[in-house]
Amino acid sequence: MWEYSEKVLDHYRNPRNVGKIDDADIVGEAGSLACGDSLKLYIKLDGNIIKDAKFQTFGCGSAVASSSILTEMIIGKTLDEVKKITNKDIAEALGGLPQEKMHCSVMGQEALEDALKKYYKEEDGWEELEITGSSDHQDKVICTCFNVTEGQILEAVKINGLKTVEEVTNYTKAGGACGRCKGAIKNILDEYWKNETPAELTPTQKILKISKVIDQQISPQLQKDGGDIELVDVEGNTVKVKLTGMCSGCKNASMTIKNFVESVLKDKVDSKLEVEQV
Ligand code: FES
Numbered sequence: 001m002w003e004y005s006e007k008v009l010d011h012y013r014n015p016r017n018v019g020k021i022d023d024a025d026i027v028g029e030a031g032s033l034a035c036g037d038s039l040k041l042y043i044k045l046d047g048n049i050i051k052d053a054k055f056q057t058f059g060c061g062s063a064v065a066s067s068s069i070l071t072e073m074i075i076g077k078t079l080d081e082v083k084k085i086t087n088k089d090i091a092e093a094l095g096g097l098p099q100e101k102m103h104c105s106v107m108g109q110e111a112l113e114d115a116l117k118k119y120y121k122e123e124d125g126w127e128e129l130e131i132t133g134s135s136d137h138q139d140k141v142i143c144t145c146f147n148v149t150e151g152q153i154l155e156a157v158k159i160n161g162l163k164t165v166e167e168v169t170n171y172t173k174a175g176g177a178c179g180r181c182k183g184a185i186k187n188i189l190d191e192y193w194k195n196e197t198p199a200e201l202t203p204t205q206k207i208l209k210i211s212k213v214i215d216q217q218i219s220p221q222l223q224k225d226g227g228d229i230e231l232v233d234v235e236g237n238t239v240k241v242k243l244t245g246m247c248s249g250c251k252n253a254s255m256t257i258k259n260f261v262e263s264v265l266k267d268k269v270d271s272k273l274e275v276e277q278v
Helices: 006-013 061-074 087-093 099-122 150-160 165-172 182-195 203-223 251-268
Strands: 026-032 037-046 049-058 141-143 227-235 238-245 274-277
Touching: 006 061, 026 099, 037 061, 037 099, 049 061, 061 087, 061 099, 087 099, 087 150, 099 150, 099 165, 141 150, 141 182, 150 165, 150 182, 165 182, 203 227, 203 238, 203 251, 238 251, 251 274
Parallel strands: 238 274
Antiparallel strands: 026 037, 037 049, 227 238
């Protein structure tokens, strides 16, 4: 069972700006019914400002919540401001999404990009448009089950720092059915990371990232068994944590939990990190 933030549940139960704008200036689309979910984003402009936005979606609760919050994020903003919005921003605005549901936030970003592309094409400004993360729009379809292109996979990899085929599936759905495309996805990942040297994090960025991974990925796992974890301090590459709840009494299990925490932090933040229980 996935854990959802209060914000996701709120936007799912009380979605904002549902419906259609009959005289919309632009309509962005992403996904397709054949692939299991789809989103139509209607935008009404006042000059360069988004005066109104509505959506229609066919999909799960996370798709509804992602679409709903996206409309709130773009109403009142200029087109220039919203072109910087990524799926990461959508997920963060929702207080996080389960990894398996991140593709819903990607669908929101893609619908917005589609709307912006259509608008700038009509306005002859397409050449100047620089949408965040969308410079590699190769059209080659890699996953035929979900109609996902190489450009879409690369964009998700780049924005979210994805390292594994499973993560790519969570964010784009590619690889999530017959699995025939998994080899091609692996090749894309290998090629991308071969050429990318991850930027060194500053100490503050490192602490923020560790804290975020603990809150969003480690803590929910421990809570399932009645435990939890607190970040106490970060000294160099040593992450000091305190186990609470059921976990605090699990002497035999503490080494297993420490190894689990350490492996997630190594994978998501920095391979040099070590965990110390205090
Ligand atoms: S081709 Fe990608 S899951 Fe089938």
